[in-house]
Every structure is written in structure tokens, then in C-alpha cells.
Amino acid sequence: MFHVPDKFRMPNGPMESDASEGNNGLFQVPAKNPNSYVDLTVIASDGGGWEPVSVPLELRCPTWDQMCYIASMLESVAAQIRRSAHQATP
Numbered sequence: 001m002f003h004v005p006d007k008f009r010m011p012n013g014p015m016e017s018d019a020s021e022g023n024n025g026l027f028q029v030p031a032k033n034p035n036s037y038v039d040l041t042v043i044a045s046d047g048g049g050w051e052p053v054s055v056p057l058e059l060r061c062p063t064w065d066q067m068c069y070i071a072s073m074l075e076s077v078a079a080q081i082r083r084s085a086h087q088a089t090p
Helices: 064-074 077-088
Strands: 025-029 040-044
Touching (some): 025 064, 040 064
């Protein structure tokens, strides 16, 4: 299961949500690098056995780097531990 940082949650507006809704809602994630990226809007859900995440931009698709940035932010702690253990294995 992924985890969306609650500090990026949008508490007002048409897709408003609060922490009681878990990973479901609209999140505004600040740019990784303010000089080269735009802030990213993330629409996330974790219901029904799926974990869909959308990163819509107005005029284009997100870049691979932007998607990796969001994925790393949402990655579960267990997945981070597994990945770290795998990378440490010779």
C-alpha cells in the first residue's frame, strides 16, 4: 500500500478531502526543482484493491522524471526497505 503525504492534501475545492479519507483525494506536490519543474497535482485512491494515481498536467503528459519523483514519494515503507535490501545485495 502506498502512502500520500498528508501535508500536500487539498482540503478545499471540488475534490477536497481530509486525513480520514486515507490516500484518497487531490494532492498538490511542490516541484522537485523550482527552476525546472511545475508543481504537480496528484489524484490518488486506494480503494477496491487498486492504487491508481494520476498526475495530470494542462498541456502535456508528465515526464518520466516527474513520475519517478511522485512514485518515490508514494512508495510504501515496506517497498523502500525491500528495494534497499535488494540494492545492497552483491
